[in-house]
Amino acid sequence: MTNKSIKNQGLTSSRRDLLKLMGAASALPLLGACSSLGGSKELSARVVVVGGGFGGATAAKYLKRSAPQLDVTLIEPNKVFYTCPFSNLVLAGMRSMDSISHNYDELRALGVRVIHTTAQDVDPVSRTVSLGDGGSVRYEKLLLSPGIDIRWNAIEGYDQAAAEHAPHAWKAGDQTRLLRRQIEAMDDGGVFVLTAPANPFRCPPGPYERASLVAHYLSQHKPRSKVLILDAKDNFSKQGLFMQGWNEVHGDRIEWVGLSGDGKVTRVDAQKREVETEFGTIHKASVLNVVPPQKAGFIADRAGVTNESGWVPVDPMTFESTQVNDIYVVGDATLAAPMPKSGFAANAQGKVAAAAIIASLEGQRPLEPSWANTCYSLINPEYGISVAAVYKIQEGLISETSGGVSATDASATVRKLEAEYAVGWYNAISQDTWGTRR
Amino acid sequence: MIARALLGTFLLILMTATAVADQRWQREDSVMAALDGRVPVLEGLALELPLVAEDGSSVNLAVKFTGNLEPGEHIQTVRLFAPGNPRPEVADYSLSAHTTSVDIATRVRLSESQQVVALAITSQDRAFIATRDVRVTVSGCLVGTGEQAAMTMQNPRVAFAGQASKGQPLTVRTLINHPMETGLRPDGESADEVEQQLVESLTATLNGEKVFSSRFYTGTSANPYVQFRIVPEQTGELQLTWQDQNGDVVETRQPVQF
Structure with missing residues (x-):
C-alpha cells in the first residue's frame, strides 16, 4: 500500500460519485474539468519537466495551456528531437531524418522556458534539479519523462563501444543514421541480424516492424539478402499479424527464431558482427542490430524513483512516484503495464500527469483517468497492422478494458488503409506533442 | 530530512505489511500438504520473479538457497507452487546428496496475478x-503457441x-520442445479442452550417478527449461533423460572436460 492510495481512501463516496458523474472518460476533457474545478485560482508554482519526448513535451504543453500562470521549465539536451516511431521507415529509406524531427518552438511560444542541457541530479529534499551546464532549477512539482537507458553488458560484450559497430538504434538520432549507413553498405546476399529482448522494453512491436521494413528495402535493393530475428521470447506483439504479413509479403526473406528455438542471445562480438545464443549457436551477421535490454533513463535513478526492476512504480491515478512525493514520471520509464512503452501511451500519460499536477496545486483531488493507445506497424509501405486498447483503473491497477488487433485475413485494401492511418496517426500526435505541422 | 523520515516510515509500514502478507501460503492446501506439519524457516531461500509479467505463459523464475544448514545437512528437494493457477503444482526438483547451495532457474506459467511459493526440504x-508476488498482465492460459505444436x-x-x-559448480542449461498442454486450454474448434500432454520428468546423471532430477507439472511453461548446477569431480559425460507422460524417452549427452 502506498501513501497515495491511503490518501485516495479519504475520498468520500459522494465525492467519488460526483467525480464519476463529471465523466473523466479521457485525458482531454479531464483537463477542462480540472480547470473549472480549480475556480481560476492564480497558480504561480514552478513545475520542471525533464525530457522533451512524447511524454515530457506533451506534459509541458498541457500544463502551460491549462494553467498559463504556471512557471513551466523543460530540460531537454537536444534542440531537435527525433522520434523512434517512424525511425524504422528512415532505416528502410522511405523517409528522411528531417521528417521525424521536431523542435520546441511551439512550447517556447506558449511561454515554456526550454533549457537545452542535461538534467544530472535531483535532490527531492531541497527540490532542486542540477543541470549539465552547471546551473540548477528549483521546483514545486517535478515531472520526469526520461525514456529508456540501455542496460550495457546485460548481454555479454554489448557495451557503448560495441554499439558503434552493432547499433541498437533504439534511441532515434545518430544510432539511426549509423544503422541506415550499414544497411545501405551491406552486400547483396548478406544477412541482417536483429536481436530482440525479453519484456518489458520500449515499443513492443518495434523490432518486428523494423525487420519487415528492412526486408522491404532489401527486396528492392539487395534481393539475395535475408533478415534473421533472434528473439529472447516466444510471444510478441501482434505476432499472428506479423507472421501472416511476412508470409504474404516477404516469403522466406524473414526468419524468426524464438526463445524455445534457441533465439536468446547471450553474447555479442560486435567487431566480428557475431552473436552466440543460450545453447551455444553462433550466428554471423553482415549487419548486426542489437535491441538490448533496457531500464528507466538514468535521471529516474538519481531521483530515487526506480525500484529493483530498474523501472519506475507510479500511482496510476496521477503518475506520481510511489517512492518520492511531488515527482511525477511518465512514458517508457514507468511500470504502467498493461499499457505498452509507446509514444502514444507517453503522450496520454503526460496529459494525465499534467492534470494531476494542476489538481494537486489547486488543492483538488485528481479525476479518475483513462487512457487510449494505438500502435500501427508496417509490413511494407502499403501493408499496415495495428493494436489498440483502452485502459482504466480497476482495483487500483491500470487494466485493459477493451481493445484488439487488426483482423486476420483482411483484404489488401484494409491493409493499405491501415498504412495510411499510420501516417495520419504520426502527423496528429506530432502536432499534439510538439506542434509540428507538415 | 522530514521527507526522508516520512519515506522511512512508509517503507516500514510497507515492510510490515509484506511480512504479514507473506503468511498467505498458510491458506494454500498444496503448500500445507507439502509441508506436512513442518514449520518452515522464512530466511535462506530466495525466489526471484519479475514484479510484473507481461506474458504469463512464460515467466522467468529462479530459486536460490544461501541459508545456514547444520553440519552434514543438505537440501534434498525444492518444490514450486503457483497457488493462483487452476492447478498449483509447477515442478519438484531432487538434488544430489551434499547440495548445500541451490541455484535453479526455470520458466513458469501463471494464469493470473498471485503469490508464487518455493519450498526446500x-x-x-x-x-x-x-514467496514472491507477481502481477500478470496477460494470462498464461490464453496465449496459444500460434501454430499447432507437435x-x-x-x-x-x-x-x-x-x-x-x-x-x-558448473551451471547446466537444458530445454526441450514440447507444448506442455495443461488439459485446461479450450480447443478453438470444439467445446472440449485440448487433451493434457506433459513432459513428466528430467533426470541428469554424471558418469552414471544421478545428480539432479525434475518432475514437471502444469505450471511449467511449454518447452520446459531448467538451469541447475552440478559439481563435477572428474571429466566424463552428463546424460540428460527426458520422459513424457506416455513413457516416451529422449536422451541427450554433453561431455564434461576440464
Missing part, C-alpha cells in the same frame, strides 16, 4: 520457504555456462 527434514518431445538442448573445472 533438507536431509534433516527441515523446511525453508520463500505433441511429442523434440530438439533437446544442453549447454554449460562457462568452462567446467574440477570440484567447481
Whole structure:
C-alpha cells in the first residue's frame, strides 16, 4: 500500500460519485474539468519537466495551456528531437531524418522556458534539479519523462563501444543514421541480424516492424539478402499479424527464431558482427542490430524513483512516484503495464500527469483517468497492422478494458488503409506533442 | 530530512505489511500438504520473479538457497507452487546428496496475478520457504503457441555456462520442445479442452550417478527449461533423460572436460 492510495481512501463516496458523474472518460476533457474545478485560482508554482519526448513535451504543453500562470521549465539536451516511431521507415529509406524531427518552438511560444542541457541530479529534499551546464532549477512539482537507458553488458560484450559497430538504434538520432549507413553498405546476399529482448522494453512491436521494413528495402535493393530475428521470447506483439504479413509479403526473406528455438542471445562480438545464443549457436551477421535490454533513463535513478526492476512504480491515478512525493514520471520509464512503452501511451500519460499536477496545486483531488493507445506497424509501405486498447483503473491497477488487433485475413485494401492511418496517426500526435505541422 | 523520515516510515509500514502478507501460503492446501506439519524457516531461500509479467505463459523464475544448514545437512528437494493457477503444482526438483547451495532457474506459467511459493526440504527434514508476488498482465492460459505444436518431445538442448573445472559448480542449461498442454486450454474448434500432454520428468546423471532430477507439472511453461548446477569431480559425460507422460524417452549427452 502506498501513501497515495491511503490518501485516495479519504475520498468520500459522494465525492467519488460526483467525480464519476463529471465523466473523466479521457485525458482531454479531464483537463477542462480540472480547470473549472480549480475556480481560476492564480497558480504561480514552478513545475520542471525533464525530457522533451512524447511524454515530457506533451506534459509541458498541457500544463502551460491549462494553467498559463504556471512557471513551466523543460530540460531537454537536444534542440531537435527525433522520434523512434517512424525511425524504422528512415532505416528502410522511405523517409528522411528531417521528417521525424521536431523542435520546441511551439512550447517556447506558449511561454515554456526550454533549457537545452542535461538534467544530472535531483535532490527531492531541497527540490532542486542540477543541470549539465552547471546551473540548477528549483521546483514545486517535478515531472520526469526520461525514456529508456540501455542496460550495457546485460548481454555479454554489448557495451557503448560495441554499439558503434552493432547499433541498437533504439534511441532515434545518430544510432539511426549509423544503422541506415550499414544497411545501405551491406552486400547483396548478406544477412541482417536483429536481436530482440525479453519484456518489458520500449515499443513492443518495434523490432518486428523494423525487420519487415528492412526486408522491404532489401527486396528492392539487395534481393539475395535475408533478415534473421533472434528473439529472447516466444510471444510478441501482434505476432499472428506479423507472421501472416511476412508470409504474404516477404516469403522466406524473414526468419524468426524464438526463445524455445534457441533465439536468446547471450553474447555479442560486435567487431566480428557475431552473436552466440543460450545453447551455444553462433550466428554471423553482415549487419548486426542489437535491441538490448533496457531500464528507466538514468535521471529516474538519481531521483530515487526506480525500484529493483530498474523501472519506475507510479500511482496510476496521477503518475506520481510511489517512492518520492511531488515527482511525477511518465512514458517508457514507468511500470504502467498493461499499457505498452509507446509514444502514444507517453503522450496520454503526460496529459494525465499534467492534470494531476494542476489538481494537486489547486488543492483538488485528481479525476479518475483513462487512457487510449494505438500502435500501427508496417509490413511494407502499403501493408499496415495495428493494436489498440483502452485502459482504466480497476482495483487500483491500470487494466485493459477493451481493445484488439487488426483482423486476420483482411483484404489488401484494409491493409493499405491501415498504412495510411499510420501516417495520419504520426502527423496528429506530432502536432499534439510538439506542434509540428507538415 | 522530514521527507526522508516520512519515506522511512512508509517503507516500514510497507515492510510490515509484506511480512504479514507473506503468511498467505498458510491458506494454500498444496503448500500445507507439502509441508506436512513442518514449520518452515522464512530466511535462506530466495525466489526471484519479475514484479510484473507481461506474458504469463512464460515467466522467468529462479530459486536460490544461501541459508545456514547444520553440519552434514543438505537440501534434498525444492518444490514450486503457483497457488493462483487452476492447478498449483509447477515442478519438484531432487538434488544430489551434499547440495548445500541451490541455484535453479526455470520458466513458469501463471494464469493470473498471485503469490508464487518455493519450498526446500533438507536431509534433516527441515523446511525453508520463500514467496514472491507477481502481477500478470496477460494470462498464461490464453496465449496459444500460434501454430499447432507437435505433441511429442523434440530438439533437446544442453549447454554449460562457462568452462567446467574440477570440484567447481558448473551451471547446466537444458530445454526441450514440447507444448506442455495443461488439459485446461479450450480447443478453438470444439467445446472440449485440448487433451493434457506433459513432459513428466528430467533426470541428469554424471558418469552414471544421478545428480539432479525434475518432475514437471502444469505450471511449467511449454518447452520446459531448467538451469541447475552440478559439481563435477572428474571429466566424463552428463546424460540428460527426458520422459513424457506416455513413457516416451529422449536422451541427450554433453561431455564434461576440464
